[in-house]
Amino acid sequence: MSRTFHGRDLFSPAAAHLSRGVALEELGPPVDPLALVRLELPEPEVGRNRIRATALYVDHFGNIQLNLKREHLENGAVEPGVTVELELALERYYATAARTFADARAGDVILYEDAYGNVAIAINGGNAAETFGAGPGQEVRIHLRTP
DSSP: OOSSSHHHHHHHHHHHHHHTTOOGGGGOOOOOGGGOOOOOOOOOEEOSSEEEEEEEEEOTTOOEEEEEEHHHHHHTTOOTTOEEEEEETTEEEEEEEOSSGGGSOTTOEEEEEOTTSEEEEEETTSOHHHHHTOOTTOEEEEEOOOO
8 A cells, every 4th residue: 555646556457447348346345425525625815915824734755735726826926936935833934936846956945836736835855844843734824025
């Protein structure tokens, strides 16, 4: 069982079997729709000068995934190369919006769009969660620069 790609490891073989004509019933017993649980994620608050987000999870590199999408940053005029101020647990840090880790120097704090389309906080070559003492459920404020 994969810790990171468990869904891929289950759904990819299932999709391959289905594409080859295997009957759905042969993949396993049906799931009762009433047994499914909907995951309720907090909504970010996007204001003129500030975004209030929530840390959803921390990956094994220490990157902090937020409940934000790229569109939320774009609405606040945060494009790649723009520096913003992050506030976590009453401490403030500067972070630069980046498309990739190659856009930043080692040790730089960045905001980037992760593989799931969420905005994440990372330290290039470091562990953001450990450095900032951050974990799931923690509030993160992004202070936007005004033109």
